[in-house]
Amino acid sequence: MSTSVFIDGAVGTTGLEIRERLSGRDDVSLLVLDDARRKDASARRAALNDADIVILCLPDDAARDAVAMIDNATTRVIDASTAHRVADGWTYGFAELEPDQAARIAQARFVANPGCYPTGFLALVRPLVRAGLLPADALVTVNATSGYSGGGKSMIAEFEGGAATTAFRPYALALGHKHVPEMTRHSGLSHGPVFQPAVANTYRGMVVEVPLHLAQLSPGADQHGVEQALRDAYAACDLVRVSTDAPATIAIEDDAGTDRMTLHVFGNADLRQLRLVATLDNLGKGAAGAAVQNLNLMAGLHPLAGLAR
Structure with a gap:
């Protein structure tokens, strides 16, 4: 069974690259909104709550708003903005930062992608x-x-x-x-x-x-x-x-x-x-690659899937 992923903000540089990296994988299924539905608040809220993992590629305030729209206890979040990188309750998504950082990311619900x-x-x-x-x-x-x-x-x-x-x-x-x-x-x-x-x-x-x-x-x-x-x-x-x-x-x-x-x-x-x-x-490693690495860890997939060394 594949992990469902919704990229909120998939029209920006980082979001587009993440989407391209994930689109050909059979261990991940992307929830995609067309242009009209992407601007529909109810459709976006549904996608945020339906996905196993959400990746936010949004400005800081919009990222905070997106997190507030998630009203279930299971959807997990990777935020590529600056909004949560020093916030309480968020795990910092630099997998090599500490000896146990990758394990912490794997167990986390909320992960802040590093700058x-x-x-x-x-x-x-x-x-x-x-x-x-x-x-x-x-x-x-x-x-x-x-x-x-x-x-x-x-x-x-x-x-x-x-x-x-x-x-x-x-x-x-x-x-x-x-x-x-x-x-x-x-x-x-x-x-x-x-x-x-x-x-x-x-x-x-x-x-x-x-x-x-x-x-x-x-x-x-x-x-x-x-x-x-x-x-x-x-x-x-x-x-x-x-x-x-x-x-x-x-x-x-x-x-x-x-x-x-x-x-x-x-x-x-x-x-x-x-x-x-x-x-x-x-x-x-500075953006999309780090997000994919964090997704792999959180979903229990091969840590290097979709990554280029």
Whole structure:
């Protein structure tokens, strides 16, 4: 018997990709509303309550409203918006975040899909905090660049229609970005990072960097210890890998088109500095791929079904 799934908001970038990934599978059956019924509140409410699992690909307020429309005790929810990522009663949907995170997701009724930028940041930082290598009160910075598909239909149209005249554009210059609360909560840090996001003129892909002075680490910690902590954290993970190479360059597209994430640790012993780098696909491990992974876990299906390594 297949798991019934309703994607609420399947006309956006993430929703369309999730729908495409699920449409050919025989272990999942999609509940689909045509354009007219999608705007019918009663039809939408029925779909939200009829599905085994609902995936919300909506703005934050609309996602909260959708959850409120579910009036049974069995429908389970994966929310791809920001609305519930630090909310009580919701399980954070980054399966590799903690040793037992996948098991917690499998048992959860309400799962909040992580943001794409936080996924890279947390993959680099959380194991170091957990291992005691990076003090919880450390002040850190994260620099991150995404492909323009992360900005949705309007940004895609801007870049592909010729309105965008730049190859690289920093944004959120006033700080206070909506991803910072989940970065702080789920990393175990007591201070939010200085978050410096940017968009590049490439469709998909992402690079996330956390620069560190060795002086920011706990006494005695060094590059080897940081690398080992990451290897230990992800040794049993299929979708997160720690690079064994030291490439001269890294491209934003290195993991584009996949659902994996690659972590690198670069260091300079003389300068006593480290540069932690994650590459991933903003639409893969950073969005649709993570939602499909969470769906697989919640439905008791193969964890890697529909995912590309």
